[in-house]
Amino acid sequence: MTTSDPNKPSRLDPDPVPRRDFLGLASMWAAGTTFLFAAVGSLRLPKAAVLSSPSRKYRVALPDNLPEGAPFVPPGRSVAIFRDKQGVYAISTICTHLGCIVKPSPTGFDCPCHGSKFHPDGTVLKGPAPTALVWRKVTVDGALCIVDEDAKVPPGTKV
């Protein structure tokens, strides 16, 4: 049983809040903010400024006997190049869903990972892909084509 005066604060009661402890509160908040900024700031280091991936602009020769509307995938590249009466165009084979490489098929493109299917012009027919396949920039340079996999062009652009 406690016998101390109930009006006197006991050691079990919390300390009274100091009403005018401006400096104390300010330094606590300052310390807290510093830690927060330091944490966010130290994430600046792992956020790469220069990407290590190689340039994705290259020259490629289309086979002479490439049938109209048939895909040509340059070895080691993730783009399908087509040639028809209106000209040459390139459609990225990177699935817009989760980055798998789609496979050209008679009906367009099929993604092996999660079953997205695309029309030959890249629009989504089926599956979880949120957007159409991206058309890449192609410029014709004599007998060669220059494909830039980092540049996007509106669908339907043929050169």
Add this chain to the structure above:
Amino acid sequence: MVATKPPPEKKPAIRRFLENLRTTPKQVRDTALRGGKPNTDRTRSTFVFGNVFLHLHPVRTHRWSLKWATTWGLGIASFAAFLITLITGVLLMFYYKPHVEVAYDSIKDIAFVVPTGNFIRNIHRWAANLMVVTVILHMARAFYTAAYRAPREFNWLIGMALLVLTLGLSFTGYLLPWDQLAYWAITIGANIAQSPREVTDALGMTDAFDPGGLQKLLLLGSDTVGEEALIRFYLLHVMILPLALVGVLSVHFWRIRKDGGLVRPKDADQRLGPVAAADYPVFTEAPKKTYQLAAVVRGKSGAVGRGPENTVPSMPHLFYAELAVTMLTIALCVGLAMLSDAPLKELANPQVPENPAKAPWYFLGLQELVAYSAFMGGVGIPAIVLLGLGLIPYLDREKEGTGEWFGGPGGKRLVLQAACVGFASAIAIEWFSIKNGWLREWFPNIKQLWITAVNPGTVLTAIYALYSLWLVKKYDSTRSGALGLFTCFLCGFVVLTVVGTYFRGPNWDFYWSPADWPVH
């Protein structure tokens, strides 16, 4: 005449030297144990609190905590599996080289050249798999015995952090072999991190606000999976995540003690009955010390002035049980490692994805969901599930059924019913979408936001949520709703994982059996 005690005969120094030499092994043992051999109440206590590795344990353990059916040893099994991965992981680091040119070769060396390399790698892989299983089962145990209730609410959250860290460790370990399996699992994982773009793209604001792109950039250190990604995953796998896990795990263990040991029903003492005569007696000597600090500590004070509790010394009762579970875990990992090899596919090829490209089994449920919508399946629904699980201890503040298996209004019958609902609705929605397709097939020009919001995954989540709310109303109890929700969550996880594992073939199409897969 007063008999004077003769002065002790002083032995010659050489005799004393030999005597000391003879007793040195015993002295070393006694000093190592600090309190001497643990064979009395007191030395059994000092054995625990005088040892830096054991002192996270209580000195005495309640008999209820030692019943197998209280925990099935799942927490200790998870910890044992973690220790196994830690030791085998360090061994693998002797040979593994985190560089794209040689990573695959070094794993091949481990598998074919390094003495016991393949065996150690298999154990590492099986222990990691086992850890995922035991962590999930441990969570289910804590849930079904309502162990998350006050004062253990926060430890439930810490446990969830451990679940996330466990999955993170599994996922980061997956990339390191740099084979096809690894490469495409990480490509998919990184793009899931980027999937908030599904929403920002649909709203046309990606240029201004792109959290998805930032996440992917931080994860991969580049825009594609390459050397930067490999070194980051390696760093996460061997340094950042294990350290984080050890830190969080220490808090988890510490909180078990501080929150009053394992949960037990109020009438545990009556149910246990008296201590068997063969058992070590409870409190053979009354404690002679008083606990002065207890005066200023809130909550339950030490066992001063109360009768003997239903406890037994942790040494040997608790430690022997823990050792038994550890040995069982090791035996299981070693046995599985001898039966089945860890997979190693061909070298990573960034041009040709695996078809089908499957994540490890514990992510196949998620993969099934991302096959409907990347953002909802990979970010949205997991976030909802984690939020729901985290809220459970703060919403259910009831008392009924604490410490009992399936305790709470409704009990076992409700859980069975919820399991039926959980299985049936998950199977029904999978069947429906496999048979009839989904919105895009019916309305080819539909806006993506509709599919993100309404897809089989979100519909299933909504069904589960509504069913649980209905249970809350029916039984007039939050606990009943939680029982329903958690059971449904487990059932959904099982159905999606089984469908993803066994019934998905090339192009993620549905097949009854891999024998029906088209030849390609």
